[in-house]
Amino acid sequence: MCTKEQIQLAMDEYGNMVLRLAYTYMKNQHDAEDVFQDVFIKLYEHMDRIQNGEHMKAWLIRVTVNVCKNKLKSFTHRKMDAYEEWIHSPSVDHRDRFEVMSAVTSLPVKYREVVHLFYYEGYQTKEIARLLKKRESTVRSLLARAREMLKNKLKGEYDFA
Known part of the structure; x- marks a missing residue:
């Protein structure tokens, strides 16, 4: 109980x-x-x-x-206004992270979820695949596409390799 x-x-x-x-x-x-x-x-x-x-x-x-x-x-x-929301969010520690967090939240859900689980929760692609009931290769592809989108949004200011 x-x-x-x-x-x-x-x-x-x-x-x-x-x-x-x-x-x-x-x-x-x-x-x-x-x-x-x-x-x-x-x-x-x-x-x-x-x-x-x-x-x-x-x-x-x-x-x-x-x-x-x-x-x-x-x-x-x-x-x-997601930008205002992120500024006041307790999960944002520094203004430098503001652009990264804003870029992540602007991604489509399928990319946002894998980025969050990989970078913020520390899961490996195999674990993410199991959690989301997707193939591991699909998770790796989603992460690669998400990194490319973030790279373009952030204009190379940060390294997402």
Whole structure:
């Protein structure tokens, strides 16, 4: 049976990861926080299925991606100034990173998700493929295309090799 303490521990350990991943999809803090809530409600409902910490992390990533995709399908998305949102976001530490973060959030979702999982969460392409239920070669191709798009957007200011 799931307890309040178990959920709190999961939020403490994985909450920032869920929020950052949700933000890369939703592109604003408020919608990312809604996703965060939905994900941890689902965890509460399905906690008995979680086998261990690594399984929980993978499960939370998969559920976060699915909740984001479902919300994006159902939202009548309003245009927001993503640049302003990133400036005030707690995940942005320096103004130098502002351009990179803005460029990443401007990528199409299929590229944004692999960039986030690879660079921000530290997953290898094999793990990303498993999490997203894609072939490893597809993940590598998506990463290569995303790097090229970012390189063009940032005009060579940063090295993404």
